[in-house]
Amino acid sequence: MPADATDRGGHTTDARAIGPGVVSASLSLARRFFWRGVAYSAVVELLSVVVLAPLITWSLYRLLAVSGDGARVNYDLVDVFLSPRTALLLLWAPVAAAAGIIVVGGLVLQAGAAQRGERLGVRPALKEVFGRLYLLRGAAVLKGALYLAVVLPVVFGVVSGVVTGSFVALPRSAVFEILPDAPGLLAALVVGSVLLVIVAAWLTSRWLFVIPLVCLEHAPLREAFETSVRISRGQRGTILRWVAICALGAALLALVGGGAAGGISALGVTLASGVGATTLVLVGALLVVVNTLVLSACACIGLIWFVSINSVLFFRVRGEVRREMEADDGTLSGRVRRAGLARAGLVAGVLVVATGLTIPGVSAEIASIDRGFEITAHRGAAARAPENTLAAVNTAIEDRADWIEIDVQQTSDGGIVLLHDLTLTRTAGRPEGAWELTTREITGVDVGSWFGPEFAGELLPTLQQTINAVRNRARLNIEVKLHGRESGLAQSLVDLLRAEDAIGWCAVTSLDGPFLREIREIEPALRVGLIVTASIGDLTRQDVDMLIVQPLIASPAFIARAHSRGRSVHVWSLSDPANIGSVIDRGAAGVLSPDPALARRVLEARSPADDARALLVRLFGSGRRATAPPEGWE
Secondary structure, three states: OOOEEEOOOOOEEEOOOOOOOHHHHHHHHHHHHHHHHHHHHHHHHHHHHHHHHHHHHHHHHHHHHHOOOOEEEOOHHHHHHHOHHHHHHHHHHHHHHHHHHHHHHHHHHHHHHHHOOOOOOHHHHHHHHHHOHHHHHHHHHHHHHHHHHHHHHHHHHHHHHHHHHHHOOOOHHHHHHOHHHOHHHHHHHHHHHHHHHHHHHHHHHHHOOHHHHHHHHOOOHHHHHHHHHHHHOOOHHHHHHHHHHHHHHHHHHHHHHHHHHHHHHHHHHHHHOOOOHHHHHHHHHHHHHHHHHHHHHHHHHHHHHHHHHHHHHHHHHOOOOOOOOOOOOOOOOHHHHHHHHHHHHHHHHHHHHHHHHHHHHHHHHHHOOOOOOEEEEOOOOOOOOOOOOHHHHHHHHHOOOOEEEEEEEEOOOOOEEEOOOOOOHHHHOOOOOHHHOOHHHHOOOEOOOOOOHHHOOOEOOEHHHHHHHHOOOOEEEEEEOOOOOOOOHHHHHHHHHHHOOOHHHEEEEEOOHHHHHHHHHHOOOOEEEEEEOOEEEOHHHOOOOEEEEOOOOOOHHHHHHHHHOOOEEEEOOOOOHHHHHHHHHHOOOEEEEOOHHHHHHHHHOOOHHHHHHHHHHHHHOOOOOOOOOOOOOO
């Protein structure tokens, strides 16, 4: 390629190295349009939140309603995304892509204006972006399609063979729990991830300048892609280095924003502990505003810096960089200052109105702080005794657990025994699964020696033995593990519970929704609970009594909505005092823990100050902040 080349539009491409000083040039450029960029980003994001997000959410809910269910969970998500109806959601893809590209395109236009020594405000930027939207949207869709065309075959080729080998003959409900026992799958995911990064980096180094070409030079799509590939040739290593630096900077900004938000929340909670309800509302509302501003500011700073570096690289490979950037005067006009004061006044007014609307409900919220928090021993007291054994069950009862959670599977002769894994490999060193052994054979297996010599000879119990051990001492949560070879398991399970007069104090839980529906049809009086690893739609509308979810799902808003509909929310599986305290703060009905004694100490150590913190979390918090453990705990 010659040192300089001229494209069809008459622009000269400088093929020399991009050169030093990219950071200083990008920072100088960013200063020139920073506040206008912040204002532009805020307006577009607000429009997206107000208009786009509700429309997409409504479409998803309508899709689920048409399919006959209010939500899909766990493995059912695969069925949803492979359903022809889901293709309807793809109609929103261009709109969602347009929303994202409007932000980037407007910032690129502002950066281009700043590089020319001009100012481009929010309204002119929006006007120009919408004038180019058909090109920008096409660029975004085409780039996405090309990425997928290259990436998906790589992912499919690497993962499918290993997954097929690992998952053959496995039930759908087991997929979410076999990763630790499927090294082939983990290896495939690692290799696939590495290949994804490599392919994405290669494509990014070629197509980084497509959006600047469309926005700043009105280039048609085909010419924009061809020109981006041509002008980046010879510079791709440098381009990738700066993209990586931007990604690292964005990650650091996210850490700073998250840390700052957490620190602000902790300070607010500390200051508000023990104060009156009105002050709690004010502090909580202030925390929401401040944390939102901090996190949004960090995200916006990262995006503006990325656009600035992208623009500087583009200007340089185009041979359009000024020899010197003009000094930034660092001042704001009186109009901008007055506008800032007006915005601050608007935020303050909204805060006052929100506070006035919230105060009447505070007393009721304080009174609703749940004193009936339930502790479930996960697989028995699995932290202190071998899981799913009578030793673990009895230890959990001694530790004052309210519920004992166990895992059960069906044997080859129709018996029901306690077993979590698909095979006995981990707990007994044997490769057989429950479906390969009779009840007599499997209950003679030593499943205690692996945990410790003091438990040598601890045998695998039947469900009937466990029911008799728990009766009148706690309640029993029976999680059913389906290995795919069951025969009449739902009816056998219900018949056993009826024979043992255990319907009233037992619950049946599972990852498998259809199995729970079968249980409910056979015995409506039996409590059923859905274990959720992932979901879409309104999970609280599931026809179950209990929702057993991961901590990330259990936000205060989700818990309150579920409880209002008669679904108790239990969070699994926690063994850290701070995380258990956080779940209590959020208002969950209970927690599953392999160490019920520790969970009991956390619950009993709570004070009125903790109730104040819980109120803040439930009214205003995300529920992700953890409480501090009592002194002296490790």
